[in-house]
Amino acid sequence: MSPALVVVDLAAARRFYGEVLGLEQGRSSDTWVDWNLYGHQFVTHLAPGRSQGVHNPVDGHDVPVPHFGLIxxxxxxxxxxxxxxxxxxxxxxxxxxxxxxxxxxxWTMFLLDPAGNALEFKAFADDSQVFAP
Structure with a gap:
């Protein structure tokens, strides 16, 4: 499965994912770009006119919903x-x-890409606890 996010500007996506996050760009077209996200194929698809803005409380912070996360x-x-x-x-x-x-x-952090997609990056000292109840 290749995770995908919708973006409103491919040039801005290329700057953010390629330059800021430092991801290697793969194949692309006028409407999408493939990225190497820590060994996983990650795709940004052009689709102008979308919205964001919902949050859920977690550990005293307002976590953006929906969001894409990577461990x-x-x-x-x-x-x-x-x-x-x-x-x-x-x-x-x-x-x-x-x-x-x-x-x-x-460890966790949340940020938005230029299209307003919420991204979470996290790290567990003990990976056996990723799905612990």
């Missing part, structure tokens, strides 16, 4: 967080340690 290794998470900060990225939720000392403890 990284802890060092990769911190490397990406540093890259995003250096690029001047405005976070919806700044990188922080969620559920500290509890089941499911994880």
């Amino acid at each position: 990284l290794a802890v060092p990769e998470f911190h490397k990406l967080a540093g890259r995003l900060r250096a690029a001047g990225t405005a976070f919806v939720i700044e990188p922080y340690l969620r559920f500290e000392g509890q089941t499911g403890e994880q």
